[in-house]
Amino acid sequence: MEKQRNFEESSSQVAVVMVPLAAQGHLNQLLHLSRLIAAHNISVHYVGSATHIRQAKLRLHGWDHPSNNIHFQEFPIPPFTTPPPDPAASHKFPSQLVPALTATTHLRRPLHAFVDGLAGAFKRVIVIYDLLMSYVVQDIGSIPNADCYIFRSISCFCVCSWEAPPDLPTAAAGILTQVPSVKGYYSKEFQDFLDLQFSAKKVSSGEIYNSCREIEGFYLDLWEERINKDGVLNLWAMGPFNPAKIPIKTDHGCLKWLDKQPPNSVILISFGTTSAISDEQIGEIAAGLERSDQKFIWIVRDADKGDIFAGDPVRDTQQRLPEGFEERVRERGIVVREWAPQMEILGHPSTGGFMSHCGWNSCLESITSGVPVAAWPMHSDQPANAVLLARVLRIAVEVERWTRLGARAVVAAGRVEEVVTTLMATAEGDAMRKRAAELGERVRSSMAEGRRLESFIAHITRI
Numbered sequence: 001m002e003k004q005r006n007f008e009e010s011s012s013q014v015a016v017v018m019v020p021l022a023a024q025g026h027l028n029q030l031l032h033l034s035r036l037i038a039a040h041n042i043s044v045h046y047v048g049s050a051t052h053i054r055q056a057k058l059r060l061h062g063w064d065h066p067s068n069n070i071h072f073q074e075f076p077i078p079p080f081t082t083p084p085p086d087p088a089a090s091h092k093f094p095s096q097l098v099p100a101l102t103a104t105t106h107l108r109r110p111l112h113a114f115v116d117g118l119a120g121a122f123k124r125v126i127v128i129y130d131l132l133m134s135y136v137v138q139d140i141g142s143i144p145n146a147d148c149y150i151f152r153s154i155s156c157f158c159v160c161s162w163e164a165p166p167d168l169p170t171a172a173a174g175i176l177t178q179v180p181s182v183k184g185y186y187s188k189e190f191q192d193f194l195d196l197q198f199s200a201k202k203v204s205s206g207e208i209y210n211s212c213r214e215i216e217g218f219y220l221d222l223w224e225e226r227i228n229k230d231g232v233l234n235l236w237a238m239g240p241f242n243p244a245k246i247p248i249k250t251d252h253g254c255l256k257w258l259d260k261q262p263p264n265s266v267i268l269i270s271f272g273t274t275s276a277i278s279d280e281q282i283g284e285i286a287a288g289l290e291r292s293d294q295k296f297i298w299i300v301r302d303a304d305k306g307d308i309f310a311g312d313p314v315r316d317t318q319q320r321l322p323e324g325f326e327e328r329v330r331e332r333g334i335v336v337r338e339w340a341p342q343m344e345i346l347g348h349p350s351t352g353g354f355m356s357h358c359g360w361n362s363c364l365e366s367i368t369s370g371v372p373v374a375a376w377p378m379h380s381d382q383p384a385n386a387v388l389l390a391r392v393l394r395i396a397v398e399v400e401r402w403t404r405l406g407a408r409a410v411v412a413a414g415r416v417e418e419v420v421t422t423l424m425a426t427a428e429g430d431a432m433r434k435r436a437a438e439l440g441e442r443v444r445s446s447m448a449e450g451r452r453l454e455s456f457i458a459h460i461t462r463i
Contacts, residue, residue, distance in 0.1 A: 004213050014461050015122040017115055018046045019137055020056070022104050023097055024273040024304055025361050026130050026153045027056040032241035033128070033151075038069035042422070045118070047111060050074040052305050062243045062343045075101045075110040076232075082184070083311045085276035085303035091185065092378040098189045100306025103117065105135050105196065111273050112139045119143050126460045128208060128217055134200040137313045143201040146202040149236070149459070154360050156237070157219045157392070168226035172222055172345040175392060177234050180402050206234035210241050210298035210360065212452070214442045215367060216388065236456050239265035240364040244447040252334055254297050255344060261295055264352030264433060265425050267374070268345050270299040271357040275378045279320050281410050286325045288416025291332065294424045296333040297351075299340050352433060353423040355399070358385040368447075370440025372432035374419045377402045395436040397422050397429075 016037055031046060038044045044067075046053065053072050070090060080103040083096045118125045125146040129137045130153055134306040140146050152159060160172065161179035168176065186194065207227060213220055224235040269285070271277060277285075282300065289296055303425070305311065326335055342362070345351055346369040355374040356362045363385050366373055373396035375386035382402070389396035399419050400411050423429040 005183045010193055012041060012043075012121040014126060014309060015118045016042055016044045016126045016128060016460070017111075017118065017125075018044060019107075019111065019127060019133045020046070020048060020052075020339075021130040021132045021153070022048060022100050022306075023101065024055065024059065025051060025359050026132070028059065028061075028361065029241055030128065030130065030151060031056050031060065031154055032062075033208075033210070033238075034070050035063055035067060036238075036241060036453060037457065038067040040461075041069065042457070042461070043069055043071065043122075044112075045071045045073050047073040047075060047107070047114065049077045049107070051309065052100075054310055059339065062340060073114060075107050075114075077106045079103075082305045082307045084305060084311070085274075087276040087278040087281075089276070091382065092275060093186060094276070094303055095187050095190065097274065097304070097306050098187065098193060101132075101193055102189075103306075104133070107133075108136045108162045111136055112143075112168055113298065114218075114399060114431055115140055116143055119145050122378040124460070132197050134197040134202070137221045138201040138203060141201065147205045149208050151208045151210075153210065154381040155216060155219075155363070155385055155388060156211055156223050157216050157388045158360075158381040160219045160223055161384045161387075169222070172218070175387065178391065179387050181233050182380065182383070185379075206236060208456075209235070209237045210212075210239035210364065211237045211442060212239055212446050213237060214439065214446050215393070234459070236452060238326050238453045238456055240368050240447060242343060242361070242365055242368060242442065243367060244444045246343045246369075252341055252344075254334055254340065257334055257349065258297070258345065258348045262339050263349050265424075266295045266297060266350050267353035267355060268297050268299075268342070268351055268371075269355040270342060270362070271376070271378065272359045274359075275357050276303040278410070282320050283322055285414045285416050286409055287413035290325065290329055291413065291417045292424075294332070294420050296329075296420075297336060297340075297437070298333065299336050299342075299343060301339070303339055334405040346383075351406040353420075353429070355420070355423075358382040358389065360385060363389060367393075367436070367440055369441055370422060370433075370437040372396060372429065372436040374399055374423050376400065376417070393435070393439060395432050395439060397432070 008081040018034050020027045020031045034044045034046050053074055080099040085096050115125055127140050127148045128151050131150050140148050158406050161176045164176055220237050343365050346365050354366050358375050358377045373389050374395040375390050376399040377386040390398045397419055
């Protein structure tokens, strides 16, 4: 009882400030982490522009309304353009988000003033910031009782592949060299944004990963050794942050349809919030699904803009599908044209596969649910994640090996059919499903124990 009282007293003297990047795959990770920390009676302040906080709240999924210990702090940013995604672009990188990301650099002054104010009310302020918000937080080091922690929103495997330490162990070198390089891939505007972040003054007492050693322990150990040499104090792998088990609460038609399907019989097809798929590619996916004769749920929606609430509503995707497609497959497949409850779909016993872009959120949700993947990376960290899933964890079949030039190519219907059939209707797919289920069980057990998170909480609440 005395120990519990001491913890409650110390936790009430600490405030945590979350500084996410203004893109969906980053916003939700730190919102999930906010929930986990707030559950320890710690005041958490989630900051950003009004638009992006609204977006994070709207798409909150997998848990109930935010805790009373989570406070949303909105700051103004300059107006920014919101160009639509371009499915016909020569690359799949979501350049339409860059104006919004650039506008968030203006959070630097108000964030410093806000943290400074908290520092006067709490004994310690902990700032957890997305690495790509380094420019915004660089002045926090001037506040004596504020500590900063970098959040890496990608896999540690990806970090090791991009920033490979010299003299890699043989076990790591062989696989990391298979990860395709993204050097020179980004647009000038985004590269300028990256350069601004990486040239900012570094303020960090450690690095946080939405991962765990059950998924990539070798690479976490490898990177921890590297950052310790560079003077960083700790590496905290406390994930996955998403809930271990998702209660089926959403009243969504696709979930009612799933209830009527046999176990492990349905493949989910979804390419995340930033992937713009061309009409030609949509046609090939449709043909491949139709020919595969497998059950499916296919999320067909446009990629996000920098402000998802601005401009015209999402264009009607009905016209983008081949004529008569939905009617022909209506007995075994459904198309969803809106935001879908992905975690609940993956957690449903009827879902047995996931065709994915391999964004790190989707990878973690799939692993947590024990569902194997048809890996189809589009940009950024996704090619590295595909290698991790397919060639290290062996719970994925690769649709296509990513290259910068290949990003603009169209995958033919025959390959889509082949991959879907392999994953859902062969012994090879069954073996992946078994490995995915076993890995998922180990990861969920680790999440239930929560030892690394508890260690971090004890670390930041020490008085």
